[in-house]
Amino acid sequence: MFPTRFLAPFAASLAALLFASCANQKSAAPTAGPDGQPVNPHPPGTYEHFTAEPSYPKTLRYWRNEEVLSRTNPENSRIVISLASQRGFLMNGEEVAVDYPVCSGRRSHPTPAGTYPITEKIIDKRSNKYGRIYDAEGNVVHSDADVTQDEVPEGGRFQGASMRYWMRLTNDGVGHHIGPLPKSRNPVSHACIRGPASMMPTIFSKVEVGTPIIIQ
Numbered sequence: 001m002f003p004t005r006f007l008a009p010f011a012a013s014l015a016a017l018l019f020a021s022c023a024n025q026k027s028a029a030p031t032a033g034p035d036g037q038p039v040n041p042h043p044p045g046t047y048e049h050f051t052a053e054p055s056y057p058k059t060l061r062y063w064r065n066e067e068v069l070s071r072t073n074p075e076n077s078r079i080v081i082s083l084a085s086q087r088g089f090l091m092n093g094e095e096v097a098v099d100y101p102v103c104s105g106r107r108s109h110p111t112p113a114g115t116y117p118i119t120e121k122i123i124d125k126r127s128n129k130y131g132r133i134y135d136a137e138g139n140v141v142h143s144d145a146d147v148t149q150d151e152v153p154e155g156g157r158f159q160g161a162s163m164r165y166w167m168r169l170t171n172d173g174v175g176h177h178i179g180p181l182p183k184s185r186n187p188v189s190h191a192c193i194r195g196p197a198s199m200m201p202t203i204f205s206k207v208e209v210g211t212p213i214i215i216q
Contacts, residue, residue: 047096057085058185062100062199069097074208079176081193081215083111086185088176088195090203097206100199103181104215105191112174112191115214118207120168120175126160129173130190133158163192165204169213176203176213 042049050056050063072092080089083104090098104111133142136155147158163177179194193215195203 047099050099057082057087057101060101060181060183060185060196062098062196063096064098064199064202065096068092068095069202069206072097072206074206074211077206077211079203079207079211079213081111081176081213083113083187083215086187088193088203090206098199098203100196100203101181101185102176103179103185103189103194104187106188109189109191111187111189111193111215112170113215115212116169116174118167118169118209118211118213119171120166121204121207121209122166122168123164123204125163125166125177127163127173128160131158131160164197165195165200167204167207167213169215176200 038054040049040052042052047063047065050061053059055061069090069092072090076092077097078091080091081087081102081104082089086102086104088098088100088102089096090100129148130144130146132140133145133147133150133152134156135141135153141153141156142150145158147160152158161179163175163179166175166177168175174191174193176193176195178197178200179189179192181194181196182188
């Protein structure tokens with residue numbers, strides 16, 4: 001259940017908030033300079049400059065507004081995840097505090113769209129389903145194992161994948177946590193939403209159990 005502070009205005013204003021915030025904060029396209037190369041028309045360091053770069057949204061870089069971030073806390077924050085752009089947004093009201101790369105679920109394990117309150121926060125967490133299988137000599141025999149389907153050899157062991165700064169969204173194991181982000185920027189996870197190790201501790205500190213994560 002959502003805390004009381006989210007219930008009354010949330011349903012009526014959700015669409016407006018999304019369109020007014022990260023999803024539509026697209027900058028003017030770069031213009032062409034005298035040499036024909038694209039020139040970003042926005043001041044360096046601004047969010048408009050960041051989102052107008054040719055590499056956006058596929059860049060592995062993140063952008064943070066230090067002033068907005070400093071006044072963002074569990075009482076006024078929410079997270080928006082864009083599956084199409086593979087970007088996450090820590091929001092304070094309608095302001096973007098952080099825009100960061102994410103990796104969502106592959107086609108066979110899609111990340112479910114919807115709005116989910118965080119139900120659990122754990123800094124040190126390992127998957128009890130996905131990870132690596134080792135043989136008795138300690139050699140990796142399966143680097144992307146599903147322990148419910150893949151057999152652990154006699155004398156071997158299963159080690160769940162690290163999911164540090166875990167924020168649970170669903171009862172069947174979907175969460176937001178630190179994880180590898182492929183350079184291809186394609187969705188390749190087992191439905192969880194991975195985020196960069198350089199930014200997830202900050203995101204984790206700005207939310208609480210009950211904070212909504214909106215996946216669209």
